[in-house]
Amino acid sequence: AQSVTQPDIHITVSEGASLELRCNYSYGATPYLFWYVQSPGQGLQLLLKYFSGDTLVQGIKGFEAEFKRSQSSFNLRKPSVHWSDAAEYFCAGWANFGNEKLTFGTGTRLTIIP
Amino acid sequence: GAVVSQHPSWVICKSGTSVKIECRSLDFQATTMFWYRQFPKQSLMLMATSNEGSKATYEQGVEKDKFLINHASLTLSTLTVTSAHPEDSSFYICSATLNRGSASEYGGETGELFFGEGSRLTVL
Numbered sequence: 726a727q728s729v730t731q732p733d734i735h736i737t738v739s740e741g742a743s744l745e746l747r748c749n750y751s752y753g754a755t756p757y758l759f760w761y762v763q764s765p766g767q768g769l770q771l772l773l774k775y776f777s778g779d780t781l782v783q784g785i786k787g788f789e790a791e792f793k794r795s796q797s798s799f800n801l802r803k804p805s806v807h808w809s810d811a812a813e814y815f816c817a818g819w820a821n822f823g824n825e826k827l828t829f830g831t832g833t834r835l836t837i838i839p
Numbered sequence: 840g841a842v843v844s845q846h847p848s849w850v851i852c853k854s855g856t857s858v859k860i861e862c863r864s865l866d867f868q869a870t871t872m873f874w875y876r877q878f879p880k881q882s883l884m885l886m887a888t889s890n891e892g893s894k895a896t897y898e899q900g901v902e903k904d905k906f907l908i909n910h911a912s913l914t915l916s917t918l919t920v921t922s923a924h925p926e927d928s929s930f931y932i933c934s935a936t937l938n939r940g941s942a943s944e945y946g947g948e949t950g951e952l953f954f955g956e957g958s959r960l961t962v963l
Contacts (some may be wrong), residue, residue, distance in 0.1 A: 832881070
């Protein structure tokens with residue numbers, strides 16, 4: 726089945742350290758991929774998206790993600806995390822434009838330690 | 840950017856009562872809205888797809904008589920949890936997608952979803 730998976734349930738990093746959150750997809754064609762962030766008790770905010778073109782996409786809040794077809798991955802990165810980045814991060818995707826039933830990964834909870 | 844608003848953000852009700860949650864697209868027209876349910880520390884589970892002017896399409900395992908969805912206009916979809924029970928307590932999130940051909944600044948080219956803030960339902 727077409728899906729996205731996030732292997733890491735929980736990640737803890739020190740403030741100021743770099744971050745990489747993993748996301749793998751299993752779509753046959755190039756999918757449309759998204760990263761969303763959710764703070765406790767809040768809705769989802771889009772960090773960035775990829776659908777074609779440059780495989781390194783820049784998002785808000787200093788995040789970036791790189792689409793790697795050979796690895797079926799779309800990992801999210803940030804060079805230096807801030808305490809305010811502590812949240813739940815969801816990778817999501819869909820196979821075709823027009824089929825907007827997003828498939829979400831299970832999420833990765835990010836904890837920031839001083 | 841495009842804004843989706845949900846109301847109420849939280850609601851507490853007694854078992855057996857019905858609760859209505861509204862999802863509005865504030866600055867764009869949404870032909871399609873989606874309703875998700877999220878259990879604590881879990882991912883979002885799609886409940887149904889709501890299309891303006893037609894019946895909602897429910898995902899497998901979601902009771903359509905329990906979760907009534909109405910999409911009466913291009914800016915409003917409602918989810919009514921009928922005869923709510925404690926097991927219906929959850930965080931409900933809606934999202935909306937733009938009409939085809941909408942301005943790219945709103946993500947129309949990729950059919951980006953815009954999410955509401957969520958509504959937390961607690962059934963006593």
